[in-house]
Amino acid sequence: MSNDTDEATVPITAPASEPVSEAESYGYDGEIIHRPEYSVVVPVVSDLFDSNTGINARRFLQTAIALAADNDGRVVLLGIADVGDEDAVKQVREYVSSEDTPDGSGRPIPRVVSERQRQLAQVVNVAEDIDPDMSVNAMVRTVTDTTRGILDALGDGIETAVLLLRGTGFDEGWLLGRSTIDTVVEEAECDVFVENVGVRQGAHALYVPDVEGHTVASLAESETETIDSILLPVGTGPHAALASEAARAVARASDAAVTVLHVIPPDVSGKERSEANDLLRFADDVLGPDVESTTELREAPDQANAIIEEAQDHDFTAIGSPEQKFRLRDLVFKPVQETLAGRKDVTVLMGRDADRTMRSLYYRYKQALEAEETDDDSPKTE
Missing domain, CATH: 3.40.50.620 (HUPs)
Structure with missing residues (x-):
């Protein structure tokens, strides 16, 4: 079964600039994802929630769940929050380590982090609807570079696969003409899957909308x-x-x-x-x-x-x-x-x-x- 999907149940991480060993990482608090079983890691960025892409990412979630089920594993939704610089990462790190509550009384965090946390909670709900028996975990990872953040989270790749979705920013040029997808395919030590999902429009896109605006169908109503x-x-x-x-x-x-x-x-x-x-x-x-x-x-x-x-x-x-x-x-x-x-x-x-x-x-x-x-x-x- 998946975790509870209240926003507070989606943990936020702000890895230290100095790498830590896998033995020192526990759950989602360390530099590397701790993997007690086979995991299909699904990096999630804001472009996935852009209604203009018309991407039917519900099918993308179905693929992740199918790959995990075939290996008796689980799905890990890795929300990537690019905050731009180390000062912002430090701010998030202090927020995570403090006892303050996120209701405004404690130290604030960048908006992209709280948005990604809310979005992941929505995606977990959809994943649970697809397969209630699949273990689905979610975490928000604060980074200053999306590509490097994904590679660092994957670590040594043992018992891990990563699933990337085209059309959501991962296939744009990054360094020396290489995109995030090009770089992960070449450098990741785990199995890599890249999916090119058929284009959808309107209600068939995976999108967390402004419900009050009634501009698009809700995520839960998306179909494949x-x-x-x-x-x-x-x-x-x-x-x-x-x-x-x-x-x-x-x-x-x-x-x-x-x-x-x-x-x-x-x-x-x-x-x-x-x-x-x-x-x-x-x-x-x-x-x-x-x-x-x-x-x-x-x-x-x-x-x-x-x-x-x-x-x-x-x-x-x-x-x-x-x-x-x-x-x-x-x-x-x-x-x-x-x-x-x-x-x-x-x-x-x-x-x-x-x-x-x-x-x-x-x-x-x-x-x-x-x-x-x-x-x-x-x-x-x-």
């Missing part, structure tokens, strides 16, 4: 279309297994069917075609017997275009991160976003595996063991 079909394009890269796990998680949560697709050039050799079929079987094995799935080996001169066109026929697409730096937006998200801009029921989820090859090796080892056991159980002929 169901996910019935999932596309899983797989390649030979090290992130295919994580993308397959993500597709499995969403498929289980929504009772959706998965199409596993691998695209090859028309002139490949017989050996390459055989290896492609092995890759499809590998992904299908990761999905497991509880997920309805089909596999397809398709020939196309332009693999990226073939994936984009196929994605238009599905409600959700899970794909592994490309290995080339800074090609994420150009290779997948920008073309998909432009092509599917008029479709409100398509979402793209990219997964970057922290282990790189280890996860894939595990599944291949598991496949080999199962094949060996099958051979041992087969009747022997003289």
Whole structure:
């Protein structure tokens, strides 16, 4: 179950400028998120609550919950409050450590901090409505740099994944042309998921409104279309297994069917075609017997275009991160976003595996063991 959602129950943190060890951090009071179990960390910034984005972030929450449930874990909503400078952080730190109440009699805190606290309480309510059995925790982290604040909170990445949402400020340029998403994908020591949610308008946006103004529908009234079909394009890269796990998680949560697709050039050799079929079987094995799935080996001169066109026929697409730096937006998200801009029921989820090859090796080892056991159980002929 989630925590109580009164504003006072969403803790505020103001990490010290000097890092502390993980052993010295307790709950949400330290530099690093303390993780007693697998956690899907969801950074939340003000752009998520901007009605002009038209983003249906309720589906985004559904993705976070699905990923956590597939790993018997929890969701951690990390409200990022960028206060600009260390003086403001110190002010918040003094507020947190004092015994004063936040009713105006104690030391004031920056407005962005109290706003983020209120917004997170609203989001926890929606998450609880999606899955009352999921453990959902929320915290506000006061930072002077959004990107560095997220990376510091993730720490060593053990038993952790982070889920970032495009279109909410994370994909804007940060340092030397790199956005928050680019930087977290490259530097975070945990698994990274980046979601590009289909554009919504009006009542379908996740937004904490001025209720008295009646300008937009409330957060609790936001809705999403169901996910019935999932596309899983797989390649030979090290992130295919994580993308397959993500597709499995969403498929289980929504009772959706998965199409596993691998695209090859028309002139490949017989050996390459055989290896492609092995890759499809590998992904299908990761999905497991509880997920309805089909596999397809398709020939196309332009693999990226073939994936984009196929994605238009599905409600959700899970794909592994490309290995080339800074090609994420150009290779997948920008073309998909432009092509599917008029479709409100398509979402793209990219997964970057922290282990790189280890996860894939595990599944291949598991496949080999199962094949060996099958051979041992087969009747022997003289």
